[in-house]
Amino acid sequence: MKINKAEEQLLRVIIGIGRSNRKANKESISTAGKHYYKDNFSNLNSAYKSLIQKKFIKELNEEYSITNEAEKILKKQRADGFGKMLVRKEKSEVYGKFCKMLHGKNISQFNMMNMEQLNKLLELLEINEHQRVLDLGCATGTIAEYISDNTQANIIGIDFAETAIKWAQERTKSKQDRLKFITMNMDELSFPKNSFDTILAIDTLYFVEDLNKTIQKMKEILKKNGKLGIFFSQMIKPDGDKEILLPDKTQLAQALKKHNLKFKTWDFTESEKEFWKKSKTIAKTLKNEFEKEGNSHIYESRINEAKSILKFVEADRISRHLYIVNL
């Protein structure tokens, strides 16, 4: 079931108000909506009615809350939008140039794993043609394809961004014997137990609803003697405890320990700090080219992400580690 712009705005405002533990009544919704959407804020009169009819919101004593059904629809819309953006990036020549300059090679990376880090991951995991590998949050599958091309391993990539997965399937049609892409949510991994020799999670575990639950599931679907390879950057807010940056204290480390998973770590914190400085500089260098290509939004997204992460870098409030778990 689709939702229109006014309905989406109403749902998002109710969620936002709920997150700050305030009551979502018509007055607070209107104030927050105008603040957030400014001139784009829609007239919500009919949205209240239609969302109640669709059972996407509930009203009790003039207070509104959203239903699980609505949360699912919003998640799907967000994933769809995100998937489209991932495909646009992969098709952009200038983004390819950006990746080559930043990561050392263009495999349309979406994040901070450069070739030095990928090579370390591959060296430690010893992936080969006899292995079945799962890549969690594979985006358009370019990293999975690169690994499979270089090892002949059988890789399944999953991502909740359907457009990205469809594009990955199309691009790798001729390699179906060793590459498969499936639209799936990391919060609901549905593979049988003992399915994989190796599971990769390259900058994806930040997005799961419940890290403990996902780690538990990853443990279940991994074969005996299987391996996990996880890249994880930990950031902390100004009032947060810096100890959490230590490799055995991060949110990931805590979840792994909870499931009795022993791990080794490799520190890429310095490489990460350099990465974000370089990312900003390279994006600026390519600004005009992105504009000419009609992809200013890619430039904007890169520069904004770099700026926001550089705040953590400058305050020494970030660490990055590669975690290898041997079951």
Ligand SMILES: C[S@@+](CC[C@H](N)C(=O)[O-])C[C@H]1O[C@@H](n2cnc3c(N)ncnc32)[C@H](O)[C@@H]1O
């Ligand atoms: C930072 S990107 C990393 C992509 C890729 N692993 C890489 O290193 O280039 C995070 C990816 O996780 C996906 N993702 C986020 N939340 C997800 C979820 N709940 N289930 C499945 N995929 C998810 C996003 O669509 C995106 O492709």
